Amino acid sequence: MTSRELWQAIRAAHPRFLEAVLADAAIALRRRGEGERAGSTVQLAWQSLRLAWVSDAFLAQSLYRAKARMQALRVPILPRLAHRLAMVIAQVSIGDPVMVEPGVYIAHGQVVIDGVVRIGAGVSLGPFVTIGLRSDKLAGPVIGDDVEVGAGATVLGPVRVGAGARVGAGAVVLDDVPERTTVVGVPARPA
Numbered sequence: 001m002t003s004r005e006l007w008q009a010i011r012a013a014h015p016r017f018l019e020a021v022l023a024d025a026a027i028a029l030r031r032r033g034e035g036e037r038a039g040s041t042v043q044l045a046w047q048s049l050r051l052a053w054v055s056d057a058f059l060a061q062s063l064y065r066a067k068a069r070m071q072a073l074r075v076p077i078l079p080r081l082a083h084r085l086a087m088v089i090a091q092v093s094i095g096d097p098v099m100v101e102p103g104v105y106i107a108h109g110q111v112v113i114d115g116v117v118r119i120g121a122g123v124s125l126g127p128f129v130t131i132g133l134r135s136d137k138l139a140g141p142v143i144g145d146d147v148e149v150g151a152g153a154t155v156l157g158p159v160r161v162g163a164g165a166r167v168g169a170g171a172v173v174l175d176d177v178p179e180r181t182t183v184v185g186v187p188a189r190p191a
Contacts, residue, residue: 010096025048056089063085090108090109094114100119103122104119107124114132117140118141121146126150126169130153139158141161148167153168155173
C-alpha cells in the first residue's frame with residue numbers, strides 16, 4: 001500500500017462528526033454518572049454542548065473529531081488550528097493517522113495518541129495516557145472495544161489490547177493483552 005493509499009484509507013475510516021460527537025457524549029454521560037440525561041438526539045446534542053463547556057477533555061475530543069472530518073473533506077488550515085486548540089485547552093494531542101471509533105471517553109486532558117493507531121468504541125482513557133509508536137516500528141496499537149486505560153498508562157508499538165481488557169494505572173504495555181484481562185506493572189503483566 002502506498003503512502004497516498006494509506007492516507008485515503010485512514011481518512012475514509014473516520015466517522016461523521018455529529019455521529020461521533022453524540023456517541024462520545026452518550027458514553028461521557030454514562031461514565032460521569034449522568035446517563036439519565038442522554039435521551040433523544042436533540043437532548044444528546046444539548047448535552048454535548050454542555051459537556052464541551054464543563055469538560056476541557058470533551059471539548060478537545062470534539063475538536064479532534066472536527067479535525068478528522070475536515071481532513072477527510074480536504075479542508076486546508078482549519079484542521080491544524082483545531083489540533084492546536086485541543087492541545088492548548090486540555091493537552092490532548094491525537095495525531096492525524098489515529099482512527100478513533102465513536103463512543104470514546106477521555107476522562108481528563110494530558111492524553112497523547114499518535115501513529116497508525118485504532119481505538120475501538122466504549123474505550124475509556126484516564127489522564128496522562130500515552131498511546132503510540134515504538135521507535136523501531138511503524139504500526140501502533142489497536143485498542144479493542146470497551147477497554148479501560150488507567151491514569152498514566154502507556155501502550156506502545158504494534159500491540160493489540162483485546163476487547164474488555166483493563167490496563168492499570170501507570171502500566172507500560174509492550175505486548176498483546178488478551179480480551180477481558182487486567183494488566184498492571186512495568187512491563188505490564190496479567191494481574
